Amino acid sequence: MDDLPPSPAQVPRRLLTDPAFVRALRDRDFTTVFAMTHGVGISFNRIAEACTLKAERVSQIARGTTSVTALTTVERIAGGLRIPGALLGLAAQPWQDTAVLSTESSLGDDPMKRRNLLRGALAAGLTAPALAALTAARTDVDQTLFPGTPQDLADLEAAAESYGYGYHGQAPTGVLADLVTDFATLRPLLTVPQPAPVRTRLCRTAGQMAGMTAIVLHDLGNRRESRAWFATAARAAAESGDNQLYAWILAREAMVPLNYGAPKAAAGLAGQARHAAGNQPTAAAVLAAAVAARAYALNHQSEQARAALTSADALMNRLPESERSDTWLTYSEQKHHVHLSHAYTTLGDTRLAHESQLLALELSAPTSTMTRTLLNIDAAACAHHDGDSEEACRRTVAALTGLPDGYRTGLVRRRALDLYETIPAQRHRERAVRELREVLAP
Numbered sequence: 001m002d003d004l005p006p007s008p009a010q011v012p013r014r015l016l017t018d019p020a021f022v023r024a025l026r027d028r029d030f031t032t033v034f035a036m037t038h039g040v041g042i043s044f045n046r047i048a049e050a051c052t053l054k055a056e057r058v059s060q061i062a063r064g065t066t067s068v069t070a071l072t073t074v075e076r077i078a079g080g081l082r083i084p085g086a087l088l089g090l091a092a093q094p095w096q097d098t099a100v101l102s103t104e105s106s107l108g109d110d111p112m113k114r115r116n117l118l119r120g121a122l123a124a125g126l127t128a129p130a131l132a133a134l135t136a137a138r139t140d141v142d143q144t145l146f147p148g149t150p151q152d153l154a155d156l157e158a159a160a161e162s163y164g165y166g167y168h169g170q171a172p173t174g175v176l177a178d179l180v181t182d183f184a185t186l187r188p189l190l191t192v193p194q195p196a197p198v199r200t201r202l203c204r205t206a207g208q209m210a211g212m213t214a215i216v217l218h219d220l221g222n223r224r225e226s227r228a229w230f231a232t233a234a235r236a237a238a239e240s241g242d243n244q245l246y247a248w249i250l251a252r253e254a255m256v257p258l259n260y261g262a263p264k265a266a267a268g269l270a271g272q273a274r275h276a277a278g279n280q281p282t283a284a285a286v287l288a289a290a291v292a293a294r295a296y297a298l299n300h301q302s303e304q305a306r307a308a309l310t311s312a313d314a315l316m317n318r319l320p321e322s323e324r325s326d327t328w329l330t331y332s333e334q335k336h337h338v339h340l341s342h343a344y345t346t347l348g349d350t351r352l353a354h355e356s357q358l359l360a361l362e363l364s365a366p367t368s369t370m371t372r373t374l375l376n377i378d379a380a381a382c383a384h385h386d387g388d389s390e391e392a393c394r395r396t397v398a399a400l401t402g403l404p405d406g407y408r409t410g411l412v413r414r415r416a417l418d419l420y421e422t423i424p425a426q427r428h429r430e431r432a433v434r435e436l437r438e439v440l441a442p
Contacts, residue, residue: 051080221410334363
């Protein structure tokens with residue numbers, strides 16, 4: 001086998017003695033095998049090349065969305081990663097007689113032994129054993145350098161951008177599963193040394209993905225998990241040095257207590273977000289001011305709420321076009337009117353609330369199921385404030401019953417329940433009120 005070429009993805013000897021890696025090999029758990037191989041700096045593309053697999057297949061295996069069962073594939077992985085056959089329940093591999101040429105643990109730090117071994121291997125020319133020794137010497141150092149940008153980073157940044165466009169008619173739980181799967185892919189890249197600019201990009205992407213995961217958990221009504229993910233997002237954003245991302249995360253986190261009965265805590269977080277964002281017209285600055293206005297309104301601080309609304313409007317008027325797209329990470333006119341709708345509804349200013357509701361509905365995509373439902377509940381709350389509680393109940397029931405499975409929980413249910421609880425007890429026997437109560441029943 002003198003013509004056997006060196007592998008571009010040979011795993012370092014330290015992995016072959018790692019108990020977790022050895023256990024994964026024994027169980028043929030290639031999700032863990034690929035993740036740990038990736039964690040020492042070997043890209044999925046290099047794994048694919050070495051194992052003669054499609055890069056997409058390697059990515060699917062690493063994510064656990066597909067498995068390896070075919071013996072020929074197991075053998076290709078063994079050969080590509082230079083894993084001794086015995087560790088995978090296979091016969092000895094053709095290249096194994098050269099494995100002792102690794103420059104790692106068998107030689108320790110003795111440069112004389114390493115030099116003599118290399119000279120002996122090279123005396124016969126560039127044979128397979130000699131090339132294996134050269135490859136081992138190169139990869140041992142190469143894996144500590146990481147001078148370039150990991151191939152996966154650009155893909156993960158693109159994934160974060162695509163998640164920012166929201167649900168697009170998908171069930172929140174489905175989006176959550178995809179988000180967390182991609183978020184987990186960041187771990188191997190974050191656990192190895194990276195150049196400072198790459199580390200910054202990784203932390204920014206981690207902050208974005210963790211923040212969006214927290215948003216979905218908030219929408220599903222799991223406040224505890226949402227707060228935990230926001231905390232992770234904030235740590236990642238702080239390490240990235242991106243103050244606007246950090247402010248965006250604080251403002252989005254403020255919406256957890258805002259929507260679940262703790263407006264004072266929400267105002268505190270929104271205030272921190274406004275401070276972090278500064279006075280420049282950015283998506284985070286407008287969002288923080290709008291969320292603060294809603295929190296003040298719920299806390300019966302109407303003067304502060306209107307001042308925050310004025311600030312939010314002023315910032316929105318100066319917001320650059322580049323930050324006005326309709327994503328979770330930016331701040332569109334549609335989003336602005338969604339916030340104004342709730343703030344003005346809470347303040348009892350139904351005329352301005354209706355104006356924002358109409359504009360927000362006009363600007364919302366048909367697939368924006370949750371947003372459109374919340375706007376309809378705001379409109380129902382305005383009807384109740386204006387004295388037509390029966391109409392308010394009918395509109396809320398229609399909004400809730402028109403939702404697909406998986407949406408009638410969390411934030412939507414909380415907002416409808418808030419409306420129900422404002423209806424005087426003496427009216428709870430009325431038919432429309434009873435129908436709303438039945439729809440809201442657990």
